[in-house]
Amino acid sequence: MTHFTKLTSALAAVAVTTAVFTAGLWIQRSRDAWPFAPATLASGSADSRPAAPSTDSGSSHSRVPITVTPSTVQQLGIRLEPATREALTEVVRAMATVVPDESRISHVHTRVAGWVEHLDVNTTGEMVRAGQPLADIFSQELFSSQTEYLAIRQTTSASGLTSMVVAGGRTRLGVLGMTPADIDAIEQSGEPKRLFTVAAPRSGVVVNRGVTVGTSVDPSTTLLTIADLSRVWILAEVPETHIATVHLGTRAQVDFPGSGQVPFDARIDFIYPTLSERTRTLRVRLSAANPRGTLRPGLYGTVAFESTGPSVITVPRDAVVDTGLQQHVFVATGDHFEPRPVTLGVQLANRVEIRSGLAEGERVVAAGVFLLDSESRLRATGGNGVHQGHGAPATTTKPTAAPADPHAGHR
Numbered sequence: 001m002t003h004f005t006k007l008t009s010a011l012a013a014v015a016v017t018t019a020v021f022t023a024g025l026w027i028q029r030s031r032d033a034w035p036f037a038p039a040t041l042a043s044g045s046a047d048s049r050p051a052a053p054s055t056d057s058g059s060s061h062s063r064v065p066i067t068v069t070p071s072t073v074q075q076l077g078i079r080l081e082p083a084t085r086e087a088l089t090e091v092v093r094a095m096a097t098v099v100p101d102e103s104r105i106s107h108v109h110t111r112v113a114g115w116v117e118h119l120d121v122n123t124t125g126e127m128v129r130a131g132q133p134l135a136d137i138f139s140q141e142l143f144s145s146q147t148e149y150l151a152i153r154q155t156t157s158a159s160g161l162t163s164m165v166v167a168g169g170r171t172r173l174g175v176l177g178m179t180p181a182d183i184d185a186i187e188q189s190g191e192p193k194r195l196f197t198v199a200a201p202r203s204g205v206v207v208n209r210g211v212t213v214g215t216s217v218d219p220s221t222t223l224l225t226i227a228d229l230s231r232v233w234i235l236a237e238v239p240e241t242h243i244a245t246v247h248l249g250t251r252a253q254v255d256f257p258g259s260g261q262v263p264f265d266a267r268i269d270f271i272y273p274t275l276s277e278r279t280r281t282l283r284v285r286l287s288a289a290n291p292r293g294t295l296r297p298g299l300y301g302t303v304a305f306e307s308t309g310p311s312v313i314t315v316p317r318d319a320v321v322d323t324g325l326q327q328h329v330f331v332a333t334g335d336h337f338e339p340r341p342v343t344l345g346v347q348l349a350n351r352v353e354i355r356s357g358l359a360e361g362e363r364v365v366a367a368g369v370f371l372l373d374s375e376s377r378l379r380a381t382g383g384n385g386v387h388q389g390h391g392a393p394a395t396t397t398k399p400t401a402a403p404a405d406p407h408a409g410h411r
Helices: 002-033 070-076 140-159 164-175 180-189 240-245 369-380
Strands: 079-082 084-100 105-108 114-119 133-138 195-199 204-209 224-227 231-239 251-255 264-276 281-289 300-316 327-333 336-347 351-356 363-367
Touching (some): 084 240, 084 351, 140 164, 140 180, 231 240, 231 300, 240 281, 240 300, 300 363, 336 369, 363 369
Antiparallel strands (some): 079 363, 084 231, 231 281, 264 281
């Protein structure tokens, strides 16, 4: 049993030695795969000492300038682009809905009290024409006024004199809602009309019917509501963050897929003065012709506003490293790449406005920036020179000597 124990201990020592040696080779190979090396990517100083770290409150470590040889630049696919000055065109999309044009809505009322005895329009959504009969109303007040007018007119005609009372009676009937044609008709017939006909004030669609046959009405009662939908309003909800991009006259492309028509252009003709507290959006209004009626009220779609701002300094969006609390770019100065904090403005799909920290014409890293950022942070923590570059002489890691076997002399 003693010899078996010694043999087991010896095999365990050999296994430990082999594992340590293998781990050393694996670490060395991992280092060989990293493209940066002290000879090719050193810190900015001539004696390869780490440069002073740049202040970066947006991460747990600082960044330092680094130097890259032309061969490493090509190997890593680093691409430089100059900061340019241009006017950014921003596209803002907003949800939109179709509503009737409020200036083309008419509420139908009577001018006298009475009862609805007949309705010519019984269905909401029905199309009507201007002057079309809508309802017949019986009004005791209007019937009595017609009777008095005819009596005064007959008395005046018998005496052969023209009385101001006749003119006053005719005016009264007009105020109560009778048209000149209606008054001429009762003058010719000599009989008052029992029912008073209410006509449509405009052509359009009946969007609300407020009465039925037998309903008691007065001047405050809305009989019908008619909307002319040949032209409609489009209400768009602009997010609070993009309010500054919309103005009166701003052009927009409107798209309502459910209407079956192609997208069309429109302009903002009104901006509402307040924001919606629930959605934090600003409502703006556009108007559009609707001759075929395909833009139906309640239809949902989108509105895309294009806003061209002033000329500003911009860089590619991929050139900006965002740490969450701070943003920076890598500026090429000779063979150095300097991390520089910047302040961003408008951010589009492929370009970003730089409000401070960068001058026009300065070259920034537009591709391969995250490799540079990782190495810059590593060197700022004192880790420079840890990685071997491609083509550098491979170092050999000696295996750790196995501990002496205390039982070697007893085998």
